[in-house]
Amino acid sequence: MASLYLHIPFCKTKCCYCDFNSSAGKEALYEPYLAALEREIAGMAIEGNRGALATLFIGGGTPTVLTSAQLVHLIKQVEGLFGFTGDIEITLEANPGTVRESDLIALREGGVNRLSFGVQSFNDQELCILGRCHTCREAEQAVRAAHQAGFKNINLDLMYGLPGQDGDSWQRSLDTAISLTPKHLSLYQLTIEPATPLEGYIDTGNLSLPDEDEILEMDAVTDQFCQETGMKKYEISNYAELGFECRHNINYWRNREYFAAGAGSVSYLKGVRDKRVADPAQYIDLINRGGSAVVESEELSQEASFRETVVMGLRMTQGVSLRELYDRYTIDLKEHYGDTLSRLIGLLLLRLTEDRLHITEKGFPLANRIMAELV
Amino acid sequence: MMNNIRNFSIIAHIDHGKSTLADRMIQHCNLVSDREFKDQILDSMAIERERGITIKSQTICLPFTAKDGKLYTLNLIDTPGHVDFSYEVSRALTSCEGALLLIDAAQGVEAQTLANLYLAMDNDLEIIPVINKIDLPSAEPETVALQIDEDLGLDSELVQFCSAKTGKGVTEILEAIVQLLPPPEGDPASQLQALIFDADYDPFRGTIISIRVINGTVKPRDIIRFMSNGREYKVEEVGLFKLSREPQKQLSAGQVGYILAGIKTVEDTRPGDTITLKDDPCSEPLAGFKKVQQVVFSSIYPIATDEYEDLAAALEKLKLNDAALTFEKDSSVALGFGFRCGFLGLLHLEVIQERLEREFDIALILTVPSVQYTFLLADGTEKKVDNPAHFPDPSHIDRIEEPFIKATILIPERYMGVVMTLCMDRRGENTNFHYPMPGRIEFQCELPLAEVIYDFYDRLKSVTQGYGSFDYEMIDYRKSDLVKLDILVNGEIVDALSQLVHRNNARARGLHACEMLKEEIPRQMFKIAIQAAIGGTIIGRTNVSAMRKDVTAKCYGGDITRKRKLLEKQKAGKKRMKTVGNVDIPQNAFLSVLKSDQ
Numbered sequence: 001m002a003s004l005y006l007h008i009p010f011c012k013t014k015c016c017y018c019d020f021n022s023s024a025g026k027e028a029l030y031e032p033y034l035a036a037l038e039r040e041i042a043g044m045a046i047e048g049n050r051g052a053l054a055t056l057f058i059g060g061g062t063p064t065v066l067t068s069a070q071l072v073h074l075i076k077q078v079e080g081l082f083g084f085t086g087d088i089e090i091t092l093e094a095n096p097g098t099v100r101e102s103d104l105i106a107l108r109e110g111g112v113n114r115l116s117f118g119v120q121s122f123n124d125q126e127l128c129i130l131g132r133c134h135t136c137r138e139a140e141q142a143v144r145a146a147h148q149a150g151f152k153n154i155n156l157d158l159m160y161g162l163p164g165q166d167g168d169s170w171q172r173s174l175d176t177a178i179s180l181t182p183k184h185l186s187l188y189q190l191t192i193e194p195a196t197p198l199e200g201y202i203d204t205g206n207l208s209l210p211d212e213d214e215i216l217e218m219d220a221v222t223d224q225f226c227q228e229t230g231m232k233k234y235e236i237s238n239y240a241e242l243g244f245e246c247r248h249n250i251n252y253w254r255n256r257e258y259f260a261a262g263a264g265s266v267s268y269l270k271g272v273r274d275k276r277v278a279d280p281a282q283y284i285d286l287i288n289r290g291g292s293a294v295v296e297s298e299e300l301s302q303e304a305s306f307r308e309t310v311v312m313g314l315r316m317t318q319g320v321s322l323r324e325l326y327d328r329y330t331i332d333l334k335e336h337y338g339d340t341l342s343r344l345i346g347l348l349l350l351r352l353t354e355d356r357l358h359i360t361e362k363g364f365p366l367a368n369r370i371m372a373e374l375v
Numbered sequence: 376m377m378n379n380i381r382n383f384s385i386i387a388h389i390d391h392g393k394s395t396l397a398d399r400m401i402q403h404c405n406l407v408s409d410r411e412f413k414d415q416i417l418d419s420m421a422i423e424r425e426r427g428i429t430i431k432s433q434t435i436c437l438p439f440t441a442k443d444g445k446l447y448t449l450n451l452i453d454t455p456g457h458v459d460f461s462y463e464v465s466r467a468l469t470s471c472e473g474a475l476l477l478i479d480a481a482q483g484v485e486a487q488t489l490a491n492l493y494l495a496m497d498n499d500l501e502i503i504p505v506i507n508k509i510d511l512p513s514a515e516p517e518t519v520a521l522q523i524d525e526d527l528g529l530d531s532e533l534v535q536f537c538s539a540k541t542g543k544g545v546t547e548i549l550e551a552i553v554q555l556l557p558p559p560e561g562d563p564a565s566q567l568q569a570l571i572f573d574a575d576y577d578p579f580r581g582t583i584i585s586i587r588v589i590n591g592t593v594k595p596r597d598i599i600r601f602m603s604n605g606r607e608y609k610v611e612e613v614g615l616f617k618l619s620r621e622p623q624k625q626l627s628a629g630q631v632g633y634i635l636a637g638i639k640t641v642e643d644t645r646p647g648d649t650i651t652l653k654d655d656p657c658s659e660p661l662a663g664f665k666k667v668q669q670v671v672f673s674s675i676y677p678i679a680t681d682e683y684e685d686l687a688a689a690l691e692k693l694k695l696n697d698a699a700l701t702f703e704k705d706s707s708v709a710l711g712f713g714f715r716c717g718f719l720g721l722l723h724l725e726v727i728q729e730r731l732e733r734e735f736d737i738a739l740i741l742t743v744p745s746v747q748y749t750f751l752l753a754d755g756t757e758k759k760v761d762n763p764a765h766f767p768d769p770s771h772i773d774r775i776e777e778p779f780i781k782a783t784i785l786i787p788e789r790y791m792g793v794v795m796t797l798c799m800d801r802r803g804e805n806t807n808f809h810y811p812m813p814g815r816i817e818f819q820c821e822l823p824l825a826e827v828i829y830d831f832y833d834r835l836k837s838v839t840q841g842y843g844s845f846d847y848e849m850i851d852y853r854k855s856d857l858v859k860l861d862i863l864v865n866g867e868i869v870d871a872l873s874q875l876v877h878r879n880n881a882r883a884r885g886l887h888a889c890e891m892l893k894e895e896i897p898r899q900m901f902k903i904a905i906q907a908a909i910g911g912t913i914i915g916r917t918n919v920s921a922m923r924k925d926v927t928a929k930c931y932g933g934d935i936t937r938k939r940k941l942l943e944k945q946k947a948g949k950k951r952m953k954t955v956g957n958v959d960i961p962q963n964a965f966l967s968v969l970k971s972d973q
Contacts, residue, residue: 005932188928212923219924237928252932266933273936298936308939315930343957347900366900368925372945 001054003251004078006037007262008060009280012098016131016201019193021264021278022061029280033263034070036287038077040261045081052083055091055248062095062118068103072110079111089114089247091155096142097134104149114246115146116155116186122176123169126162129207131197136176143180153244155184160218162190163207167217174225183244187222188237189215219365235316236367253316255309263293271305273298306331310357311371314350319358333357340373377629378558382450382587384468386495387477388485388844392507396477396539396548397435397453403545404437404449406618434573434585434616434631441553449552450616450631452572460719462667462699465494466572466646469663470587470631473501473556475548476529480506480514480536483522486785486844489811492527501556504529505548510538526811561628566657567591567599567650569626569634574644576695580611582638583620586650587631589661594625598653599636602660606643607653608636645698667699669717670778670849671724671744671828672761674705674871675731676713678738678953678962683712689735690714693727700727705762709869709955710740715762718744721828738951740965743874746824749776749852763873766859769910776852778824779804784835786843788814793838801826802877821850823877860885862892862968863906863913867956872968886915888968895964898922903958 010030011022056078063071075090084090091114092107104115121127122136134142146154156177160170177185192199192209201207210218226232231239235253238246251258260267264278276293277283286293300308306329313320322333334341334352341357344350349363349370363370387393437449454460454467468474474495478484495502504523506516516536524531535551537544573585586593593599597610612635614622626632638644646667649660677686690702701717718724724744731737747761751774758767782803786794791808798806798820808818822831827847835843858881862872872892876884885907892905896919907915930938952959 007933189926191928216923236926236930249931252930252935255935258932260932264933266936268932268935275933275936308935311939311942312930312935349900365924365926366922368927368942368945369900369922372942372949375939375942375946 001251001256002051002082003055003248003256003258004041004053004057004082005248005258005260005262005265005267006041006056006058006063006074006078007260007265008058008063008066009033009263009278010060010065011062012065012095013131013133016129016197017190017193019196020061023280026280029284030066030070032284032288033280034066034074036284037262038074040287040293041078042081044259044261052085053078053088054085055089055251056084057091057248059091059093061093062098063092064094064098064103068106068110071112072106075111084111089153091116091246091248093118094142094146095134096139097132099142099145101145101148104146104151108149108151113151114153114155115151116157116184117143117146118157119143119177120157120159121162121165122158122173123165126165126169126173129163130159140176140180143182147181153184154180154182155186155246156180156182157186157188159188159190160222161210161215163202163209165210165218166214167221170218171221171225174221178225178229178231184238184240184246185231186238216365233317236364250316253312255305255312271299302329303331305329306336307375311375314357314359314367314371314374317358319356322355322357337374344370344373377561377563379445379447380450380559380629381447381473381552381556382452382471382559382629382631383473383475383552383556384452384454384471384495384500385475385477386454386488386491388479388482388488391477391479391482391485391488392539393453393477396475396505396507396537396545397451399539399542399545400437400449400451400549401435401618403542403549404439406435406437436615436617436621436631437549439549439553441550443553447553449549452631460723462665462719463573463646464491465498465663466570468495468498468500469661470570470572471498471500472559473503473552475535475552476502476504476523476527477507478504478519478523480508480516480519481511483519483815484527484785484811486783486817486846488844489527489785489817490783490846502529503533503535503548503551503555504531505535505537507537507539509536510541510543559629561588561590563590563592563627563629565590565628566655567593567597567652568657568661569593569650570661571601571644571646571648571650573646574698577635580635580637582636582644582695584634584636584638584644584650585616585631586626586634588626588628590628590657591652592625592627593634593650593652599634599650600653600656601643601645602649602651602656603645603664604643604648608638608643611635611637642698667719668849669699669701669719670746670824671718671720672715672747673718673724673744674707674710674713674715674742674762675702675728676707676710676740676742676871676953678740678951680711682737685735686714686731686737686739689731689737690716692735693730697727699723705764707742707764707870709867710742710871710953713740717761721832738962740871740953740962742871742965743968744828745875746778746828748778748855748857748875750774751776760875763859763875764870766875769858775855775857777855777857779821779850779853780824780827780847781850782820782822782827782845782847784818784820784843784845785811786816786818786839788816790839790843791816791818794818794835794843797831797834797838798822801831802879822847823853823855824849825875825877858909860888861908862888863904863908864892864896864958864960865904865956866906868908869955869960871965874968881909882914885909889915889917891967892960892964893917893919895967896958896960899957899959901957 009022011024014024090112092112093116119139233239234245257269263280263283266275274294275296277295283293351360385393433453435451439447439449452467454464506519509516520534523529535548568590569586569588575583595610600607612622613626614620615632647664651657694700699719702714705715706712745761750758750767753771753773803820803822806820808816811817856878857875858878860874860876861868889905889907902921903919905917906913952961
């Protein structure tokens with residue numbers, strides 16, 4: 001299965017919690033960036049017979065700062081170079097503040113079949129604190145418009161653990177979300193990333209985060225919500241109706257290969273993880289000189305890669321398959337982890353069935369502790 | 376030839392600028408080019424440089440042409456400044472005819488300075504007072520000069536003023552050494568008497584013995600004998616300490632230098648011992664030899680149990696140039712195999728710990744340091760115990776004795792009250808004081824050594840805002856009432872945290888240990904109970920609540936490397952902890968129980 005990630009490192013405004021590779025106010029770079037991106041993709045496709053793509057993910061940043069025509073053109077280019085499988089999943093990340101219905105129709109017709117909206121919250125006060133450029137009313141409208149445009153597979157990103165948020169407010173955001181009939185939800189606990197404005201607000205005491213008890217209460221709200229709505233957790237932060245799990249992301253968690261293009265993007269091919277230069281202007285420059293934009297490469301030993309695959313796989317509720325791991329690495333998981341594994345199983349944090357190892361419900365809140373023992 | 380030699384030491388309190396002055400002298404005598412020069416050139420160990428202290432003695436031979444046009448050899452014997460190493464200092468002073476008494480122009484005289492000055496006077500050394508740091512805005516050189524005259528009874532005519540930092544006054548000091556210090560005496564033709572004042576180790580050549588030849592002559596191929604143990608070796612090389620070793624045809628009376636004799640066992644080379652020749656031995660050894668006494672004991676364990684062999688090898692290596700370190704095998708239920716080590720004091724312990732971790736890259740856990748107690752048992756036998764694990768059955772104990780020291784503390788008058796309180800809190804007895812100079816008090820107090828090894832010096836510095844200085848000597852053993860304090864983590868006794876404490880302090884120490892451990896033990900996936908117990912009775916308890924959430928919310932294709940590295944870091948952090956039962960206890964926790972809560 002071939003997968004491709006394309007990165008659009010632009011946003012209308014930069015949110016205060018965000019440490020992704022994206023920046024606002026670079027409209028002048030959109031055209032040259034797209035040209036460079038297409039050039040990079042063309043170079044990749046020429047390198048050899050890659051097989052048709054089964055998933056394509058256009059993320060950011062905010063890809064929808066580009067026009068639908070630009071995006072559709074990009075998708076056509078990719079299709080021409082790689083080819084698509086019949087059931088390809090094409091995901092586009094969209095900001096509810098940057099899409100109109102006409103754009104959505106064009107995108108749907110242009111091949112996008114999965115839309116991922118960065119809604120974050122259905123509470124205007126919380127949106128304001130996060131520095132989002134849309135209101136919750138606009139978000140609701142955008143999602144309805146997407147339905148109108150014919151999108152069947154819609155994801156909403158929501159965040160919890162926000163400053164000032166409590167269990168009730170989280171419940172209301174979830175309720176609003178489900179009323180919009182998404183097939184998929186990504187529910188992220190807010191992480192305070194270093195050197196973001198939000199970190200500054202927290203450090204100076206201008207904002208404060210919910211404490212551990214309140215976070216756990218929100219987790220309980222989420223669990224209850226899933227039981228009532230039939231949304232099924234399949235990864236630490238991802239929930240879907242059966243059959244609507246994101247295939248592109250599952251490919252990451254299974255630690256399989258993927259292509260990538262664009263500033264700051266990371267590809268993983270033949271055991272090598274390549275990271276491209278983050279700055280879009282530098283990226284354009286490097287590509288236009290006919291060179292590679294790769295600035296960091298990592299190739300792990302067989303054993304380290306095995307451990308990474310285990311840790312990534314455990315993010316999913318289905319965990320990892322021992323047989324698959326053995327086929328891929330000729331390493332026996334039970335033998336490899338020995339006492340560490342028995343101890344974690346004994347603590348009821350991991351469970352081992354005949355062929356699969358997975359984190360238990362009790363273990364998920366402590367996933368990092370478990371993974372730190374296995375990495 | 377002896378007339379052109381001057382052997383001298385520098386006596387100074389920590390931070391009064393001894394190493395800097397040595398640096399300037401070395402530069403002045405052109406022993407090293409400015410390009411090759413680095414600060415604290417004699418302090419070669421990383422830990423010495425970082426802490427700005429001298430741990431090992433170093434000797435340097437400085438060629439100096441004086442005003443009279445003659446070339447002199449000035450042997451500077453640099454000595455450790457800390458009370459833990461005072462025996463080394465005393466040996467070094469015995470090798471000299473004179474000493475520079477270095478005093479900070481802003482700080483004045485300190486206890487350590489006085490202690491070493493008395494030591495120098497006992498050795499009949501000629502003293503040249505040097506007032507350093509005269510370039511400081513807060514310098515009061517005239518006042519300090521007056522102190523030297525009136526309080527120390529030294530001739531103020533001889534006082535030299537300098538700034539070791541800028542180099543001002545350094546030529547005058549070198550000139551004063553030539554003019555004021557006597558040349559060595561002794562007879563090169565008589566039987567060999569050479570004093571060992573230090574020993575170092577070279578992996579290729581064996582032990583490097585630092586000696587002062589008092590009488591006689593020693594040269595390669597001589598058979599030498601150590602008078603304390605009768606061991607004999609054939610001399611391979613003799614020489615002088617320039618910046619590197621410089622071989623000579625011979626060393627004779629008055630000279631300071633080294634001997635290489637292929638010696639691989641460091642125990643044979645004891646500072647303070649006398650070397651003579653096998654074929655023509657002297658009749659008497661030089662006076663003053665004593666075996667160094669370890670006063671603080673602690674067990675050292677590798678965090679990774681499979682590093683035990685590495686630790687053994689590392690200790691063997693350290694022992695080669697640190698004869699004062701002793702160690703023997705030890706084992707702990709909680710920590711596995713390790714070594715029970717003896718140290719000269721707490722600084723010595725810290726130095727060894729740091730060197731093991733840095734030079735040998737072994738992560739360690741040290742158990743609570745202890746002094747050595749004497750237990751007189753009901754059956755009339757006597758038992759020396761320095762390890763809580765060997766605490767005898769209380770019903771068999773007739774009487775316990777613990778070592779006492781006499782502490783000398785020098786403070787500005789205004790700190791008298793707080794220092795008195797501190798000493799009383801530490802079970803001080805028989806205090807007395809006098810005024811060695813106006814405004815300054817020399818306070819003496821007899822204290823249990825056990826109360827001093829913990830954090831006494833830190834506390835003293837703290838309550839006197841850095842003005843208090845401290846020196847001590849062992850006096851005797853006195854009756855004591857000890858109990859064994861145990862710490863339980865989730866119901867299991869962590870033997871490495873057990874300590875022997877005075878009954879009156881046991882409860883407070885136990886509660887304090889619980890509190891400190893609560894701070895140091897990170898939250899884990901379950902609740903942790905920390906308890907303090909004496910003989911099975913729980914006297915204190917704290918809890919570390921369970922970590923309930925630790926998850927990375929997002930991890931996609933672009934994050935994998937970074938998130939994996941974060942997990943690896945978390946894993947490495949855990950590796951530096953010791954797992955006892957199911958609980959991960961960080962290295963720091965083991966020493967934290969010693970820290971004062973005030």
